Amino acid sequence: MKSAFGNVLLVVSFLLQVCSAHAAQDILTVTPEDNHEQINSAVDKAQSSIEMVMFHLSDLESVDHLIAAQKRGVQVRIILDEKLVQKGSAAQIKDHLVAEGVDVRSSPPGFSITHEKAMVIDKKTALISSINLTRNGAFTRDFGIFTSDTGVINEMGSVFESDWSNSSMQLMPPTPQLSNEKLAWSPVNSKEKILALLDSAKKSISLEVENLGSVEVIAMLQKKSREGIAVTVLVPLCVEGGMDQKRNVPFLKDLAASGVKALAAVSPYTAENPYIHAKAIVVDSQAVFVGSENLSHNSLDLARELGIIERQPDITAKVESIIKADFRRGISGGALDSASCN
Known part of the structure; x- marks a missing residue:
């Protein structure tokens, strides 16, 4: 009898966790009001992995947060736009990240540009945004949404792995099958x-x-x-x-x-x-x-x-x-x- 009751409690507990996960509220971040504080804070909370795609990455403070995550044992992988990182400050920042142990790849050159600004942390939290991690965030209007939606995170992870693997593909690389109704x-x-x-x-x-x-x-x-x-x-x-x-x-x-x-x-x-x-x-x-x-x-x-x-x-x-x-x-x-x- 106790065993059956215990099993019921386990099932109820599981269902409550599932319902709680589905009911989790997404969070909005806005610049210039928030600047990059919420993004840097999310990076600081990472425990196992960060998968980031970023068109412009020139905010040295954000770069430092990513390096700090790598140094405390988080696997940090970043895709940067292939054309931007060929020269200038973008190339210098890429080289700096790599020198500090961060795994960085250029985006597949088959795309005209990789303009995405997104990341997935610990395969539990995702950011989808228009926010470049640049130094002009203090006077730029942008929006980003943090979500714990499992379907969103899984699809983002699938596309990230594909673009990561196809980083040297000259033709436009294939995109994995897409089914999430929220994502565009x-x-x-x-x-x-x-x-x-x-x-x-x-x-x-x-x-x-x-x-x-x-x-x-x-x-x-x-x-x-x-x-x-x-x-x-x-x-x-x-x-x-x-x-x-x-x-x-x-x-x-x-x-x-x-x-x-x-x-x-x-x-x-x-x-x-x-x-x-x-x-x-x-x-x-x-x-x-x-x-x-x-x-x-x-x-x-x-x-x-x-x-x-x-x-x-x-x-x-x-x-x-x-x-x-x-x-x-x-x-x-x-x-x-x-x-x-x-």
Whole structure:
């Protein structure tokens, strides 16, 4: 009798653990408010493994946290963008990490870029974000989501192992079979999932992103606006890096012609007026997308990217409130042409 009762207790305990795991709340991190503190703290808590994919890694403080984890016995593996690490400070940081015992590989050159900003810690916690670990986090708008969702972690681990193994593959490497409904991977299914999310809107779409340019995404936003959906888009007036800094402006004008509230953020950039590097979409105040994907052809069709679609009310509300606050600082209409890139 005692044995049977003990077995019942074990089953109940197991079920409670499973339910607790499924009920675990995801956590939002936001820059510039949080800078990299939550990410560095997560690295500090790692006990066995860190698997990171990072486009830009130049924040020396974050580098030190990763090295410290390696030195206390954590297996740290990092994939960095193959083109960026060929020269300059990115190459120096890669060499420094390797010299300190961190296992670093360049990303598969078959992707146009590896723009993903993500990690899995101890195979228990994952981060999906638009946050580069750079020194300008103090004045850059970005979002990241920490999750303990087992399905998310397993799929991220599978793709990481594939990209790790295929790091020298010149052609675009294969992506393992994807099935997680939350995750959006470029160049495989992110465009399809983002378009479906936008098309599901019944009342409103609020988004901010660094780069526009996808013909399909622009057409979808115009379509939803013509259907009477309140669509608001915010991008930086002047995109950092590259020759054509005001490349977003023609897309903003096309969107405005379809009734979209098309806005641009302008410098000088500060903690109170951050540069819009985020890639975030909120639909009907119910669903939120956060990830590394810009809404451009390169990002959705050619690069390695990762995003997540969540429906956790507190995260959705927080991202939406921040985006709406950023909207209030945007310019539109004729001001787009008269404003300059300094």
